[in-house]
Amino acid sequence: METIARVSARVFVGLSLCFAIACEDDALADDIRRVFTTLAAAGDDERAGGPSVRYRVDVDPAGRCTLGRDGETLLSGATRAELVDLLTWDVNQRVADTSAAHILFHAGAVELGGRGVLIPGVSGSGKSTLTAALVRRGSSYLTDELAAMTADGGRLLPFPKALALDERSLGVLGMEPGAGCRGAGSVHVVIDALRPGATGTACTPGALVFPRYRPGVSGAPVPMTRADALLELLTNTVNLGDHGGGGLRVLADLVERCPAYALDVADLDLACDAVRAAVGEAG
Amino acid sequence: MIAGSAVLVPNALVTTVVVDDSLFVYDEGDRRFFVLNASAAAVYERCDGSRTLDAIAAALAEEHPDAPSVAEDVRDAVDGLVELGLVAIV
Numbered sequence: 331m332e333t334i335a336r337v338s339a340r341v342f343v344g345l346s347l348c349f350a351i352a353c354e355d356d357a358l359a360d361d362i363r364r365v366f367t368t369l370a371a372a373g374d375d376e377r378a379g380g381p382s383v384r385y386r387v388d389v390d391p392a393g394r395c396t397l398g399r400d401g402e403t404l405l406s407g408a409t410r411a412e413l414v415d416l417l418t419w420d421v422n423q424r425v426a427d428t429s430a431a432h433i434l435f436h437a438g439a440v441e442l443g444g445r446g447v448l449i450p451g452v453s454g455s456g457k458s459t460l461t462a463a464l465v466r467r468g469s470s471y472l473t474d475e476l477a478a479m480t481a482d483g484g485r486l487l488p489f490p491k492a493l494a495l496d497e498r499s500l501g502v503l504g505m506e507p508g509a510g511c512r513g514a515g516s517v518h519v520v521i522d523a524l525r526p527g528a529t530g531t532a533c534t535p536g537a538l539v540f541p542r543y544r545p546g547v548s549g550a551p552v553p554m555t556r557a558d559a560l561l562e563l564l565t566n567t568v569n570l571g572d573h574g575g576g577g578l579r580v581l582a583d584l585v586e587r588c589p590a591y592a593l594d595v596a597d598l599d600l601a602c603d604a605v606r607a608a609v610g611e612a613g
Numbered sequence: 614m615i616a617g618s619a620v621l622v623p624n625a626l627v628t629t630v631v632v633d634d635s636l637f638v639y640d641e642g643d644r645r646f647f648v649l650n651a652s653a654a655a656v657y658e659r660c661d662g663s664r665t666l667d668a669i670a671a672a673l674a675e676e677h678p679d680a681p682s683v684a685e686d687v688r689d690a691v692d693g694l695v696e697l698g699l700v701a702i703v
Binding site: 555556557560561564570571574575576577578579582585586 | 627628630632633634635637639641644646648
């Protein structure tokens with residue numbers, strides 16, 4: 331715990347980013363702590379040099395919120411829900427900006443049987459819901475929207491911030507909105523609410539699962555060719571430019587080593603069974 | 614129109630990886646990637662600085678004697694590769 335302008339701040343670590351959030355409103359500070367608490371638990375919060383990014387949250391008597399970063403105002407006059415959404419989004423961006431040493435994907439990721447399952451997909455593909463469902467059924471949580479892999483392709487790394495789900499997904503998972511911190515467009519679900527102690531550790535990639543949500547459509551996972559898997563993976567890579575041709579070779583090697591599947595996820599029980607079977611076969 | 618006598622060289626900032634029948638190409642200059650099908654890859658791989666467009670077309674026509682319009686297809690492919698910046702004319 332440190333102090334920024336007489337407001338107590340909490341320090342968190344996400345991948346290569348160490349950041350502090352100061353909030354003078356106890357209730358909102360508690361919500362923010364819940365969203366990021368697994369990051370603090372996942373990393374060393376006493377990095378040399380301390381936080382490189384400092385957020386400050388102020389709440390006026392009318393309950394309107396202001397979010398600042400390093401002295402710059404990012405948002406003012408916002409609701410608490412809007413503030414949590416923007417703060418979470420901005421942290422994601424800063425983590426991506428400062429973690430260029432890793433290969434980053436738009437993807438969820440879990441650890442299953444000691445191996446990592448990378449779940450790349452665009453918004454609406456069902457990756458967050460599938461990730462949450464796998465964690466509910468015993469997998470360990472690595473991340474939701476931004477997955478990181480070491481530059482040599484050897485390890486998937488945890489970035490276990492709260493998992494953003496809409497209310498429909500919460501309903502499908504049998505969870506209440508109180509399981510997390512309410513944003514304007516989604517609920518930031520606390521990982522322990524999915525399954526206590528579910529945060530995973532760095533692990534070797536074992537399988538690639540590309541989810542797609544089509545209402546009412548479920549079925550067995552469809553094995554993908556390596557070329558199709560590589561194309562989908564490249565499409566969901568955030569920072570290929572930081573890794574250049576070497577990054578392309580690492581990803582080509584990844585699809586060589588890891589089986590890849592396209593998976594309809596409308597029925598989560600079937601989808602989770604399919605992922606478990608696929609990872610078991612890959613082992 | 615590119616002359617048949619033009620010699621074609623690959624962009625030095627390009628990295629390629631072959632996966633299945635596809636050639637994945639990453640251009641570090643533009644930070645863009647492309648996927649070439651087998652036909653385009655066959656043309657690209659021959660743009661090695663030692664052959665003219667006509668020589669590439671002749672070589673591929675010999676390899677694919679039943680293909681009806683190899684010369685035209687090769688010219689189209691080279692046009693595309695030059696436009697994308699993956700090969701250059703010397």
